[in-house]
Amino acid sequence: MADDVVVEYSPQDGGFVDMHERITRAAVAKRLAALMGFDYAGEYDQSSLHPGRIYFVPSNTLVGIKQAAQLGITGERDLFGGAVPYPFVATKIITHPLVEHNASAPRGWSNSFARRVQSAVLQGYSVFTEDQAYAAGERLLKDGPARLKPVHATAGRGQRVIRSLSELVEALTRIDPTELLHSGLVLEENLTAVTTYSVGQVRVVDLTATYYGSQRLTTDNAGDEVYGGSDLVVVRGDFDALVRLPLTESIRIAVGQARVYDAATSVFPEMFASRRNYDVAQGTNARGQWRSGVLEQSWRMGGATGAEIAALEAFRADPALQVVRASTYEVYGESQAPPPQATVYFRGTDDRVGLLTKYVVVEAHGDTR
Structure with missing residues (x-):
């Protein structure tokens, strides 16, 4: 495999990427190359x-199956991450149904996906116009506060809790209607005392690893x-x-x-992914009920x-x-x-976020054999 290589790929970045993120992605690509026996x-x-194979480590989920194929990416063995047929499939907008079955939505929208994941997600709606957002707000606010979520933001950024229709109207004035039409917005029941789990799977060459874990703030x-x-607690296998x-x-x-959410992706038969990660929130809703549901998916390199x-x-x-325990750490400041025994991905001063150390530790987990 002397001619086979692992490369980084930065499609759709279109803007500034933090130095620590660039260095981390390069480190991931180098470790994948060593794991696979590639350069x-x-x-x-x-x-x-x-002359040999090219294995890609993209910065984002690839959008466009034909565009991916032009690079030689035709399946999960060609990349660490995933490829989807339409832009919306890569975002949390797929998690919830439309307000009405025939409401306007992007080309390729699947009502079937929302039906299949209904038992695995929180109550919520995906909207693409202000009228749809208002209708969704009316329904959700009858049972308590709702959470308004931009679909491209990560780590909870840009979200806000909406407690009344007047708050919703005010929030919508801050959203570009064109962006709303093309990308959409999620309104979802709000939980308190929340625990967020990560559940996922990675497949690289002949290795499959599946895990559950939790995030630290x-x-x-x-x-x-x-x-x-x-x-994370990571097991060999599926x-x-x-x-x-x-x-x-x-x-x-x-x-x-x-697993329900992952299986439902079959409604988009063209998509493929070697890295599949799902955030599952568990907490209490406004009626005092314990609730659990997948918030979103990630089919690209992520924090874990x-x-x-x-x-x-x-x-x-x-x-x-x-079985192993594997933990990532992001420590700010001195x-x-x-x-x-740690693998260090970054330790220094990032241009934007300042002093930061990022590293990984692997430990045994109980009876591991």
Whole structure:
């Protein structure tokens, strides 16, 4: 495989990318290359000739199956991430139904997907006009506050809790109608005392790893509460192998809902993904009911990817190993050096976020053989 290479690919970035994110993605690509026995070739250059296979590590979910095929990406073995037929499929907008079955929606919209995931998501609606948003708000607010969610934002950024129709009208004035028409907006029941689980699967060459875990919050250099890392329990094999582990009831529910959501993607038969991650929120709604549901999917490199790759490396190194704990850490400001066994992805001063350390630790998990 001397002629086979792993490359980074940055489609649709269209703007500034933090230095720490660029360096982290390069580190991920290098570790994938070592895992696969490929060479690392940096950022993809269409003018460069590669006689062997090219494996891509995109910065985002690829949009357009034909466009992906022009790069030589025709299935999950060609990339770390995923490819979808329409832009909306890559966002949280697919999670909920339209306000009305025949409401206006983007080309390729599937009412079938929302029906299939109904038992696995919270109550909510996907809207593409102000009138649709108002109708959705009227329905949701009868039962309590609703959460308004931009579809391209990550880590909860840009979301706000809506407690009245007047608040909703005011919030909609801040949203570009053209952006609303093309990308949409989610309105969803609001939960309190929330725990968010990550459930996912990665497939690289002959290795499959499936996991559940939770996210940690931390305080960044500006004093804001942000993503601080993930703690995963990763099993060699598929979802069936994961559910054979001793799981708590709440985690078992989260894994089951993620499986329902993952299976429903078959309504988009052209899509494929080697990295599948689902955020599942559990908490209490305004009526005091305990609720659980998938919030969104990620078919691209994400915050937990360092832990995913570390687990794959551990499984490659020891064919008898079946389960590991893998954790990512993002520490802002002055901090102690990472532990000696850690894999460091970034440690320095980012141009925008300041001092930051990002690293991964892998540990044994109970009876791992």
